Every structure is written in C-alpha cells, then in structure tokens.
Amino acid sequence: MSQSVRVLVTGAGGQLGRELLHHAPATVEVVACSRQDLDIADHRAVMDRVQGESPDWIINAAAYTAVDRAESEPDLAWTINAEAPGWLAEAAGKVGARLIQVSTDYVFSGEDPRHHAVGDPPSPINVYGRTKLEGERRVLAVLEDGVIVRTAWVYSRYGYNFVKTMLRLMAERDELRVVVDQLGTPTWARGLAQTLWSLVTDSGSPPARGIYHWTDAGVASWYDFAVAIQEESLGMGLLSRRIPLIPIATSAYPTPARRPMCSLLEKSRIHRERGLVPEHWRVGLRGMLRDH
Ligand SMILES: NC(=O)c1ccc[n+]([C@@H]2O[C@H](COP(=O)([O-])OP(=O)(O)OC[C@H]3O[C@@H](n4cnc5c(N)ncnc54)[C@H](OP(=O)(O)O)[C@@H]3O)[C@@H](O)[C@H]2O)c1
Numbered sequence: 529m530s531q532s533v534r535v536l537v538t539g540a541g542g543q544l545g546r547e548l549l550h551h552a553p554a555t556v557e558v559v560a561c562s563r564q565d566l567d568i569a570d571h572r573a574v575m576d577r578v579q580g581e582s583p584d585w586i587i588n589a590a591a592y593t594a595v596d597r598a599e600s601e602p603d604l605a606w607t608i609n610a611e612a613p614g615w616l617a618e619a620a621g622k623v624g625a626r627l628i629q630v631s632t633d634y635v636f637s638g639e640d641p642r643h644h645a646v647g648d649p650p651s652p653i654n655v656y657g658r659t660k661l662e663g664e665r666r667v668l669a670v671l672e673d674g675v676i677v678r679t680a681w682v683y684s685r686y687g688y689n690f691v692k693t694m695l696r697l698m699a700e701r702d703e704l705r706v707v708v709d710q711l712g713t714p715t716w717a718r719g720l721a722q723t724l725w726s727l728v729t730d731s732g733s734p735p736a737r738g739i740y741h742w743t744d745a746g747v748a749s750w751y752d753f754a755v756a757i758q759e760e761s762l763g764m765g766l767l768s769r770r771i772p773l774i775p776i777a778t779s780a781y782p783t784p785a786r787r788p789m790c791s792l793l794e795k796s797r798i799h800r801e802r803g804l805v806p807e808h809w810r811v812g813l814r815g816m817l818r819d820h
Contacts, residue, residue, distance in 0.1 A: 532557045535728060536583040536625075538568050538616070539590025543687040544630065547721035548589060553729055559583055563590065568612035569604075578619035585728050586620050587628045588613055591660070595634070596784040598655040609659035614666030617674060626735075627671055628724055633680035633712065633743075635661040638788020641711070645794045646678075646739040654785040664739070673737040675727060677720075680743045680791050681753075684717035685819050690750070694757045695820075698767055708751035708775035712791035713743040716812030718819075723804055730802060740802075741793035744809035751775045756810055760817050 534557045539545040541562035552558045559581050566577050568590050578586065591609055592598060598605040613629050620627040634657035635650040652658045667674040683689035691714075697704055720742060727736045748756070754773050761767040778787065798804045 533585060533728060534559065534581070534583045535585045535587060536561060536578065536581050537587045537589055538566060539563070539588065540565070542589055542591075542593075543682055543684040543689060543717045544720060545589040546686045547684055547717040548587060548724065551718060551721050551725065553725050555729060556725065568616065569607045571611075571615050574612065574615045575619050575622070578616070578625070579623055582623045583625050585626045585628065586616055587630070587724055587728070588616050589630055591630070592656070595654065595656045595787075598659065599784040602655045602659075605655055605659045606662070609656070610662035610666065613663035614670060617667045617670035621670055626673060626675065626728075627667060628675045628677060628727060629663060629667045630724075631664050631676050631678040632657065632660045633678060633791040633793055634788060635664065635678065636788055636791070638790045641790045643792040643794035644741075646741055646797050653788065656785060668738075673735065675736050676739045677724060677727070678739065678741050678793060679715055679720055680793055681712045681714045682717050682720065683714060683816060685816060686717075690714070690753065691757055691813070691816060694754050695761060695766065698758055698761070698771055701771065703772040703774060704754065705774045705776045705781070706751040706754040707778050707781050708749045709777050710787055710789055710791070711747055711749055713746060713793070714748055714753050714809040714813060715743040716809075716816050718815065719744060719806060719812055723798070726802060726804055732802075736802065740798045741795045742798055742804070743793050743795065743806065744812045745806045746808045746810070747792060748809060749775075753809075756813055760810075760814055764817055766817060766820065
C-alpha cells in the first residue's frame with residue numbers, strides 16, 4: 529500500500545484553497561492553513577509552522593489577489609506575493625519538502641496577441657503582476673525543484689469572481705456592459721486543483737519542476753464569458769430573464785490597474801510531460817454552475 533503524502537495548503541480559505549481541500553486524493557493527508565491559521569506574510573510563523581508540520585509538499589494557494597487595490601497597497605502585495613513565497617521555499621528547503629507556487633497570466637504584458645509559452649519573457653504591467661513574478665523568481669532561486677503553475681481567470685463557487693458577480697448583476701440590472709477586447713481563458717478552480725493534485729501524486733519520472741501553464745481550454749473575451757454565463761444560467765434556471773449584454777472597449781471601463789489585453793497561456797509542457805489536457809472552459813463553467 530502506498531504511503532500517504534502530507535501536503536500543507538496555504539490560503540486554504542480561498543477559491544483554489546477550498547477546491548484543493550474538497551478534492552484532495554485519498555492518498556493525501558492535507559494540512560489546511562487558512563489565513564487565520566498561517567499568515568504567510570509573517571516570516572517567523574512560516575518557518576515555525578512548516579518545520580512543525582514537516583510536510584512532503586507545500587501548495588501555496590495564498591496570495592494578495594485584489595488586482596486594483598494592489599496599485600495603492602504595493603508594499604503589502606509585495607510582502608504576500610513576492611517575499612512570502614521565498615520564505616515558504618526557504619522553509620520547504622529546511623524540511624526537504626517540495627513546493628508548488630501558484631502564479632498568474634499577469635506576469636505577461638499581454639501586448640502580443642498569441643498564447644504565451646512558459647519560456648516567454650515576462651513583462652508585467654501592474655503591481656499585482658510584478659509582485660507575483662518576483663514570487664516565482666524567489667521560489668526558483670531557493671529550490672531547484674520548485675514548481676510554478678501559472679493560471680488565469682479563475683472562478684469557483686467560493687469567494688469573489690467574475691461568474692458570481694455576473695450572476696448577481698444579471699439578476700439586478702436591466703442591461704450590462706462587458707469588456708470585449710481582453711482575451712483569456714476562464715478557468716474553473718476545481719480543474720486547477722485537480723491538476724495540482726496530479727503534480728503532487730504523479731510518481732512518474734522525472735518529477736515536476738520549473739514553470740507550467742494551466743488554464744481550461746479555449747479562448748474568450750470577458751464579453752463572451754458573460755454571454756456564456758447568461759446562456760448556461762438561463763438553461764439551468766439560475767436566472768429568470770435575459771438582459772442585453774453590451775460589448776465595450778477596455779478604454780470605456782477604466783480601472784486602477786492596467787490589464788493585459790491578451791492573457792492566453794500555452795499549455796503544451798504540462799500535456800507533454802504530465803499528460804494533462806484541459807477541457808473547454810464552457811464545460812468548466814457548466815460544472816461550476818451546477819455546483820452553485
Ligand atoms: N483569481 C484569479 O483570477 C487568478 C488568476 C491567476 C492566478 N491566480 C492565482 O491563483 C492563486 C489562488 O487564487 P484564488 O483565486 O484562490 O484567490 P483568493 O480566492 O483571493 O484566495 C487567496 C487566499 O489567500 C489568502 N491570503 C491573503 N493574504 C494572506 C496571507 N498574508 N497569509 C495567508 N493567506 C492569505 C486570502 O485570505 P483572505 O480572503 O482572508 O484575504 C484568500 O483566502 C493565487 O496565487 C492567485 O495569484 C488567480
């Protein structure tokens with residue numbers, strides 16, 4: 529019988545963290561750390577907790593994810609997204625644990641209208657992206673077998689996300705304006721969680737290391753995504769009436785943080801090396817709405 533793998537999950541109360549907890553494989557013993565259990569911005573607490581728990585793996589699902597607020601709180605975002613992953617890596621190194629750091633499409637500028645490969649030069653255009661990129665770098669500087677998984681446009685039944693916001697606004701308003709000129713791939717946190725568990729439990733060789741990209745399959749604008757949310761929700765009876773959705777340009781919806789215009793991530797490495805292939809984002813959307 530295979531021995532169970534002990535995995536410390538930070539940010540266990542977030543969208544991804546909660547999906548990780550609910551879908552942990554039977555062979556995994558999860559040490560769930562929400563923000564209340566472990567503040568990753570506290571260096572001493574990180575070292576003590578990781579050394580106390582002595583996990584085989586750490587999945588860092590904790591992050592400062594308020595992209596717009598980060599523009600006015602750059603120091604806090606830096607501590608949580610850049611410094612803390614380095615501390616988790618340092619602690620992992622001390623106990624011989626492997627580490628998965630979850631990162632973002634926002635490490636790219638998105639000026640290039642194509643799928644970004646893992647080796648493409650990052651060039652973030654906002655505070656959040658810069659802090660997350662530094663987090664990647666610090667992990668890889670400390671752990672030669674550190675794992676970075678970049679993802680994008682994450683949603684789930686938990687927390688705050690585009691799907692839940694759209695459902696609320698579609699019920700409240702008579703029409704909605706949605707940005708049409710930013711492209712990305714909506715990604716259900718459940719599928720992302722299952723992918724991370726595969727990286728932990730896959731005993732295939734060589735072990736996962738370095739940078740991987742994972743999103744659901746396909747391409748959408750926020751507008752396409754909103755249209756799909758409305759269609760699927762009407763079909764499932766989650767909404768009772770159809771409202772007009774009006775496509776608008778990014779320039780018509782100014783936000784404190786600039787967003788990449790093209791957030792697409794190229795996923796061939798995770799397919800080639802780990803055999804993982806995502807489903808189309810619309811399949812994930814249906815799954816999440818059924819779960820809602
Ligand atoms: N959401 C997206 O669209 C998206 C896109 C690309 C990449 N990602 C990445 O995916 C990962 C998971 O994101 P998510 O969508 O699950 O975000 P989320 O729902 O905001 O979850 C992040 C969690 O981290 C916790 N946290 C914040 N500061 C912390 C601290 N100092 N110590 C411990 N925990 C702390 C938050 O707690 P509080 O709620 O109490 O603050 C929250 O529970 C992150 O690395 C994120 O950068 C997300």
